[in-house]
Amino acid sequence: MYIQHLDLRDFRSWPELKITLSPGVTVFVGRNGYGKTNIVEAVGYLAHLSSHRVSTDAPMVRSGMKDARVSATVVNHGRELTAHLLLKPHAANLAQLNRTRLQSPRELLGVLRTVLFAPEDLALVRGEPAERRRYVDDIMCIRHPRLAGVRADYEKVLRQRNALLKTAGRALRSGYESADGAAALSTLDVWDQQLSHLGAQLIAARIALLGELAPAIHAAYAAIAPESRTASVEYQSKVDLCALGVAEEETLMNTPSAEAASPDVIEALMLSELGALRNKEIDRGVSLAGPHRDDIVLRLGQDPAKGFASHGETWSFALSLRLAEFELLKRDAGSDPVLILDDVFAELDAKRREKLVHLAAGAEQVLITAAVDEDLPGNLGEKVVHRFVVGVEDQDGQRISRIEEQESEQ
Structure with missing residues (x-):
């Protein structure tokens, strides 16, 4: 998979940007604040319908403009396939695939797949x-794009349930x-049922996904840091999942096997948990159980990585x-997702740089940003297909997002 054309209008600092790309390595070089990360952010947004930098759409629309557009032709x-996305900070976003208007931007999910290191x-x-x-x-x-709808519906129900708990506390206590x-109380019962039904689907899907990711995470960490402790991941839920058949040695991680994680059973367990927590929730005015309260615990050996891992780990x-x-x-698509490396080489030591270069060498398309050429590993140069210099200053010293392609040194 690779991006053939990228077209931006009023996205972040870019009034307009049109570039043609091809398989291989593309490097965007420019000083911080001139717009190179904005380019790969737009690519990532089209893939995930969210930014890796901010949680709302408003900052992605150029100052003074009413909307922004991101378009990309993906091969x-x-x-x-050409995907178009119109970002409207004060209204619903609009999406189009080739010449067909889509009912929801979520229908774009899967057209472009990216993995971003930042x-x-x-x-x-x-x-x-x-x-x-x-x-x-x-x-x-x-x-599974269907689950994007489930997640959106869950968040909507959660907001409505929390609003009821906050505004009707006195009535609920009576x-x-x-x-x-x-x-x-009757309304709260309805929200409980909907929250449990949707939440159970998310929890089951997360557990199933972690079952697939865990071996790959373990193997990747062992390859990057063979001298370190063993890496593992654990799903930790506010809903008591022990009834799903957690093995005795797994009790600590509170993670059942993917086969045991039936959404129907999880739904019943979540309903029971909400019932047990009802008085506390009414007192606090917030929902205390569900996938919005869960965590994916990362461990090195027996210790949580958070708080115990060194900077290198x-x-x-x-x-x-x-x-x-x-x-x-x-593995899913039978083709590489687009690999994005956003200003990471300057942060890594030689060993971790080498690991990323090895991955980049085998990926179909790689987009890299760097402040200066010296931040890039030396053995990456022979793989570069496109090299763009991003950002200039006008006569008044103001920053301008502009891009200029230069011939790559082979």
């Missing part, structure tokens, strides 16, 4: 559970002794997560 096994990946190991949930959910939705209390684990993602998506 996969000789077949060309300095922000350290948050996968050091950061909050939301970072790790997003890592798993993004892969899950790319592989119980069935008052008409208001009875109505509020943290980078190795973050790279292992992305390498496992790359291998899984490659």
Whole structure:
């Protein structure tokens, strides 16, 4: 899989950008703040319908503009598809595939598959559970686009349930002794059922995905840091999953096998958990159980990587997560996802650079950003097909996002 054409309008700092690409390695070189990361962010957004840098769409629309457009022609096994996405910060985004208007942008998922390495990946190991949930959910939705709808529906129900818990606390505490209390409790029962039904699908899908990712993560980490401890991943849920047949030695990780993780059974367990937590939830005004509260625990040996891993081990684990993602998506599609390396070489030591260069050598298309050429490994030069210099200053010293292709040194 590779991107043949990329076209941006009013995306971040780019009033307009049109570039033609081909398989192989493309390098974008430019000082920080001139727009090179904005280019690969647009590619990643088209693949995942989200940014690796921000959680909302508004920052991606150029200042003063009402919307932004990202378009890319993707070639996969000789077949060309052109995906268009219109980002509207104050309205629903619009999507088109070739000349067909899509009912939802989620229908674009899977047209372009990317794996991105960035300095922000350290948050996968050091950061909050939301970072790790997003890592798993993004892969899950790319592989099974239907689950993107389930995730969106779950988040909508969660917001509505939390709003009820916050605004109707007094009525809920009064119980069935008052008409208001009875109505509020009846509504909460409905939200409980919907939250459990949707949440169970997400939990089951996450467990199944981790069952596939875990061996690849273990192998990737062993290859990058053979002298370090064994790497493993564990799904840790606020819903008691022990009833799903967790083996005795697995009790600590609270992770059943993928075969045992039936959505129907998880739904019943989640309903039971919500019932047990109801009084606490009413007092606190927030939902305390469900996939939005779960974590993917990363371990080195018996210790959690968060708080116990060194800087080098943290980078190795973050790279292992992305390498496992790359291998899984490659296996699914029978072709390489587009590999994006955003300002990472300057952060890595020689050993980890070598691992990434080895991966880049075998990938069908690689997009790399770097502040200066010296940040790039020396043995990468012979593989570069395109080299773009990004960013200039006008006569007043103002930064301008502009791009100029230069001949690559072979």
